[in-house]
Amino acid sequence: MPEKLHANLQPMFDAVLARNPGESEFHQAVYEVMLSLTPIAGHRPEYAQWSILKRICEPERQIIFRVPWVTDAGEVQINRGFRVEFNSALGPYKGGLRFHPSVNLSIIKFLGFEQTFKNSLTGMPIGGGKGGSDFDPKGRSEGEIMRFCQSFMTELYRHIGEYTDVPAGDIGVGGRELGYLFGQYKRIVNRWEAGVLTGKGLSWGGSRVRTEATGYGTVFFARDMLAEVGESLDGKRVVVSGSGNVAIYAVEKIHQLGGTVIACSDSSGFVVDEHGLDLDLLKDVKEVRRERLSVYADERGPSARFVPAGSGGEGSSGSGDGGAGIWAVPCDVALPCATQNELPAAGAKALVKNGVRLVAEGANMPTTPDAVAILREAGVLYAPGKASNAGGVATSALEMQQNASRDSWGFEETEARLEEIMGAIHRTCVETADRYGHPGDYVVGANLAGYMKVADAMVAQGVI
Ligand code: NDP
Ligand code: 2IT
Numbered sequence: 001m002p003e004k005l006h007a008n009l010q011p012m013f014d015a016v017l018a019r020n021p022g023e024s025e026f027h028q029a030v031y032e033v034m035l036s037l038t039p040i041a042g043h044r045p046e047y048a049q050w051s052i053l054k055r056i057c058e059p060e061r062q063i064i065f066r067v068p069w070v071t072d073a074g075e076v077q078i079n080r081g082f083r084v085e086f087n088s089a090l091g092p093y094k095g096g097l098r099f100h101p102s103v104n105l106s107i108i109k110f111l112g113f114e115q116t117f118k119n120s121l122t123g124m125p126i127g128g129g130k131g132g133s134d135f136d137p138k139g140r141s142e143g144e145i146m147r148f149c150q151s152f153m154t155e156l157y158r159h160i161g162e163y164t165d166v167p168a169g170d171i172g173v174g175g176r177e178l179g180y181l182f183g184q185y186k187r188i189v190n191r192w193e194a195g196v197l198t199g200k201g202l203s204w205g206g207s208r209v210r211t212e213a214t215g216y217g218t219v220f221f222a223r224d225m226l227a228e229v230g231e232s233l234d235g236k237r238v239v240v241s242g243s244g245n246v247a248i249y250a251v252e253k254i255h256q257l258g259g260t261v262i263a264c265s266d267s268s269g270f271v272v273d274e275h276g277l278d279l280d281l282l283k284d285v286k287e288v289r290r291e292r293l294s295v296y297a298d299e300r301g302p303s304a305r306f307v308p309a310g311s312g313g314e315g316s317s318g319s320g321d322g323g324a325g326i327w328a329v330p331c332d333v334a335l336p337c338a339t340q341n342e343l344p345a346a347g348a349k350a351l352v353k354n355g356v357r358l359v360a361e362g363a364n365m366p367t368t369p370d371a372v373a374i375l376r377e378a379g380v381l382y383a384p385g386k387a388s389n390a391g392g393v394a395t396s397a398l399e400m401q402q403n404a405s406r407d408s409w410g411f412e413e414t415e416a417r418l419e420e421i422m423g424a425i426h427r428t429c430v431e432t433a434d435r436y437g438h439p440g441d442y443v444v445g446a447n448l449a450g451y452m453k454v455a456d457a458m459v460a461q462g463v464i
Contacts (some may be wrong), residue, residue, distance in 0.1 A: 001028075001031050001035075001369050002369050002370050002372075002373040003035060003369075003373065005031070005034055005035060005038070006037070006038045006041040006042070006048070008041045008042075008045070008048055009034050009037060009038070009041055009048060009053075012034070012048075012050050012053050012054070013030065013031060013034050015050075015054070016030050016057050019058075020106075020109070022106070023105065023106035023109060023110075024106060025106045025107050025109075025110040025340060025341075025365070026106045026109040026110045026113065028110065028365065028368075028369065029109075029110040029113045029114050029365060030057055030113065031369065032365075032369065032372075032384070032443070032447070033113075033117065033447050033451060034053075035443075036443055036444045036446075036447030036448055036451075037447070037448070037451065039436040039437055039438060039444060039448070040436060040448065040452075047451070047452055047455055052455050052458065052459065055458060055463075056087070056116075056451075056454065056455065056458070057113070059084045059085065059086045059087075059109060059112060060085050060086065060087060060088060060093075061084075061085040062082075062083075062084050062085075062105070062109075063081075063082065063083045063084070063085070063131075063159055064080060064081070064082055064105070065080075065081045065082075065155045065156075066078060066079075066080070066081070066155075067079040067080065067081045067133055067135070067148065067151050067152050067155070068151060069144070069147045069148045069150075069151045070147065071144055072141050072143060072144055079133045079134055079135040079148070079152075080103075080133060080134050081131070081132075081133045081152050081155060081156065082103065082105060082108045082130075082131050082132055082133065083108075083129065083130075083131035083156060083159055083160075083165070083167075084105075084108045084109055084111075084112040084129060084130055084131065085112075085127075085129045085159070085165055086109075086112035086113060086115065086116050086127070086128040086129050086130070087112075087116040087127050087128045087129075087454060087458075088127035089127060089454050089457035089458045089461060090119065090120055090125055090126060090127050090453070090454060090457055091119075091124070091125035091126040091127045092126065092127055092161075092162070092163055092164055092165055092166055093127045093128060093129030093164070093165035093166070094115070094119055094126035094127060094128065094129060094165075094166050094168075094393060094396065094397070095111065095112060095115040095119075095128055095129040095130040095131070095167070095168070095170075095393070096111075096130060096131075096132075096167065096168045096169050096170030096173065096392075096393075097130075097131045097132045097133075097167050097168070097169065097170055097173045097177075097181075098111070098130070098131075098132035098133075098170040098171045098172060098173060099132055099133050099135045099136075099137055099148075099171070099172035099173050099177065100132070100134070100136065100171050100172050101134055101135075101136040102134070103132045103133060103134045104134065107340070108130050108131060108132060109130075110340070110364075110365065111130035111170070111364055112128055112129050112130035113128070114128075114364055114365065114385070114386050115128035115129065115130055115393070116128025116450075116454060117386050117446070117447065117450030117451055117454065118385070118386035118387075118389070118390045118393060118450065119390075119393055120449075120450040120451075120453045120454050121386060121387060121390055121425050121428060121429075121446060121449060121450045121453075122390050122393060122394040122397060122421060122425065123421065123424060123425075124393075124394060124397035124421075125397075126166075126393065126396075126397050126400075129165055129167075130170075131156070131167060132170065132172075132173070133148075133152060135148055135152075135172075136172075137172050137177075145176070145177065145180070146180045149177050149180035149181050149184065150180060150183075150184040152181070153180075153181045153184035153185050153188070154184065154188065156181075157184070157185050157188050157189060160185075160196055160197075161193070161196055162193055162195035162196055162400075162403075162404075166195065166196060166197065166198060166396070166400065167181075167197055167198075168197065168198040168199040168392075168393070168396050169199045169245070171244065171339065174199075174244075174245055175199065175201060175211070178197060178199045178200060178201075179200075179201060179204075181197060182196075182197050182200060182204070185197070194403040195400055195403040195404060198210065198396035198397075198399040198400060199211075199396065199399075200399070205399075205402075205403055206399065207395060207396075207398055207399035207402055207408075207409070207414060208408075208409060208410065208411045208414045208415075209395055209398075209411060209414040209415050209418055210392075210395045210396065210398075210399055211245065211249065212249040212252065212253075212415075213249075213391045213392045213394070213395035213396075213418055214245065214246045214249065214250075214362060214389050214391055214392030215245070215246050215247065215248060215249025215250035215251070215252065215253060215337065215362060216249055216250075216252075216253045216391060216415070216418060217388070217389065217390065217391015217392065217394065217395075217418055217421075217422045218246070218250050218335060218337070218360055218361070218362040218388045218389050218391065219233070219250055219253035219254055219257065219335075220253070220391065220418070220419050220422040220423070221360055221383055221387065221388040221391075221422050221425070221426055222333060222335065222358055222360040222383070222388065223257060224422065224423060224426040225358060225360065225381050225383060225426070225442070226357075226358060226381070228426075228430065228440075229381070231357070232257075232258070233254065233257045233258055233259040233333070234257070234258035234259070235258060235259070235260075236254075236258075236259040236260070236331075236332040236333050236357075237259070237260055237262055237330070237331045237332050237333070238254050238259045238260065238261045238262065238331055238332065238333040238334070238335065239261070239262065239263045239264075239326060239327070239329050239331040239333070239334045239335070240254070240261050240263070240264045240334075240335045240337055240362075241264065241265045241270070241326050241327075241334075241335070241336045241337055241338045241342055241343075241363075241366070242264065242265060242266065242336075242337040242338030242339070242362070242363065243264045243265065243266045243282065243286045243293055244266075244286070244337075244338070246337040246362040246363065246389065246392070247264055247335075247337040247338065247362065248279075248282060248283060248286065248287065250335050250337055250362050251264065251277055251279055251282065252279055254333075254335075255276070255279060259333065260276040261276060261277045262274060262276060262277070262329065262331065263277075263326055263329045263331075264277060264282070264293070264326075265293065265325070265326045265338060266286075266292065266293045266338075267309065267338075268292045268293060268294065268308065268309055269293060269294070269306055269307050269308040269309045270293070270306075270307050270309075270325065270326040270329075271293050271294075271296055271297050271300075271304055271305070271306050271307070272304065272305050272307065272329055273297075273300060273303055273304040274303050275303040278296075278300055281296060281299060281300060282296055285299070293306060294306045294308075307326075309325075310325075322346050322350075323344055323346035323347070324346045324347045324349070324350035325347060326347075327343060327346075327347030327348070327350045327351050328347075328350045328354075330354035330355070331351070331354065331356060332355070332356065332357045332358070333356070333357060333358045333359075333360075334351055334356055334358070334359045335359075335360055335361075335362050336359070336361055336362065336363050336366035336367060337361075337362030337363050337366075338363055338366065339363055339366065340363065340364060340365045340366060341365065341366065341367075341368050342363065342366045343359075343366050343367040343368065343371050344368050344370070344371055345368065345370040345371050345374055347371060348367070348370070348371035348372075348374035348375050349374060351375070351380070352374060352375065352378040352380065356380055357380065357381060358380065358381040358382070358383075359375055359380055359381070359382045359383070360381075360382075360383040360388040361383060361384055361385035361388050361389060362385070362388065362389050363385060363389065364385045364386075364389065365385060366385065367382075372443070376441075376443075381440075381442075382442060382443065383429075383442045383446075384442060384443050384446050384447070386446050386447070386450060387425055387426070387429050387442060387445075387446035390421075390422070390425055391418050391421065391422055394418065394421045394422075395414070395417075395418055398414060398417055398418075425446075428445070428449045429442050429445030429446050429449065430442075430445060431445070432444070432445040432446075432448050432449040433445035433448075436448060
């Protein structure tokens with residue numbers, strides 16, 4: 001880790017390392033929060049006490065289960081399912097489900113830990129949780145995906161509920177998978193409980209804008225950061241990594257606000273399109289046909305070129321140019337929207353060399369600690385995901401509100417709520433960073449504000 005922790009905090013971090021061996025992503029997420037506690041470790045020691053930190057770093061409940069299912073060819077498959085119910089100080093556990101072959105307990109714990117502070121920042125009454133499976137949806141038939149989702153829910157259903165734990169989507173889990181999950185839940189419990197999952201389809205309890213919310217929210221946040229220093233997105237060249245749910249709607253909002261997105265990626269490589277991405281074609285290739293990004297370049301014509309991922313296999317970050325990948329494409333604004341640790345030091349150096357002005361995370365923990373240090377050192381405006389990508393879960397909380405009141409709001413009204421929430425998170429970050437002597441530091445602002453609210457609620461509720 002690039003920077004040393006405050007002397008009071010280092011032994012606590014060492015204890016977390018010893019207690020959770022081998023969980024590198026979880027260690028990284030805890031380190032990033034503990035580093036931000038430095039400004040209060042001296043003069044607000046009540047927040048940096050081990051009695052609180054040791055509880056915050058320990059999930060309330062960790063569920064690991066077998067997910068058996070049968071392929072189209074009749075072969076029995078076993079996957080591992082996870083749900084980590086991290087913290088319920090502020091409300092029912094809330095957070096997505098990820099289906100990706102890389103999923104393990106460390107990844108689910110880092111995501112649940114981050115989610116706790118992100119959800120706190122939204123101002124909505126939601127605790128933190130995360131789940132998923134090492135199931136790989138790629139290349140699976142519709143029938144296989146449905147059977148997997150049904151088997152996954154056959155165990156998960158007993159742990160979730162409107163007042164207990166409310167899952168949603170994440171990598172590999174979108175509208176299709178949520179439909180199969182909700183259907184199986186309803187069949188098992190024999191009740192219509194819309195509030196048990198968010199990200200549902202619009203005709204069966206979903207909220208308008210939930211599909212767009214994470215990408216739109218990230219761009220609203222980036223716009224507010226630029227406005228803070230008297231700039232705007234108008235005319236900016238933007239690189240967005242990923243081409244899934246978050247990336248696609250980040251591209252859409254950037255184009256609506258006058259910027260031009262000139263590159264995006266998937267795990268097979270990245271595409272550079274100097275005329276600006278054709279969003280209709282991108283949606284058709286990725287959302288409808290579920291194709292690789294090279295198909296976009298083939299069909300777009302001469303303005304677009306596809307750069308395959310390098311032999312390092314790191315997808316959006318590893319394509320042979322010193323590890324910089326998509327981040328070697330010169331831009332003013334970079335929005336990492338694919339996955340954790342996809343923006344390494346080499347990428348940050350390339351961005352800085354090419355004069356990037358702002359990096360805002362649409363993904364969770366996409367920037368490595370080394371890369372964060374490089375960006376901050378160079379004075380690049382930088383927003384951590386727990387602030388900038390909070391629009392997705394905030395709109396999930398709006399979906400819960402609509403479900404609870406059996407209501408359904410219009411698109412404009414819901415988007416206005418999202419914009420207002422992102423503006424409030426932005427102000428909270430700026431004011432908190434100012435108050436604790438780190439003006440303009442969104443990492444300190446987001447982590448301190450998110451953390452202190454959770455810690456206060458935990459203290460008020462006693463040692464439970
Ligand atoms: P999707 O599954 O819709 O898209 C993920 C995108 O990232 C795809 O383009 C995928 O490429 C790429 N990707 C995933 N894993 C890797 C990898 N290991 N290497 C290279 N590329 C990869 O997921 P989302 O868009 O929903 O999620 C993206 C990020 O945003 C995640 O970090 C998620 O946790 C975070 N997030 C999501 C929210 C939501 O509401 N969905 C809310 C807040 C954060 P390919 O298709 O080739 O695998
Ligand atoms: O990381 C995230 O915030 C999400 N995947 C969305 C969680 C949610 O419950 O909407």
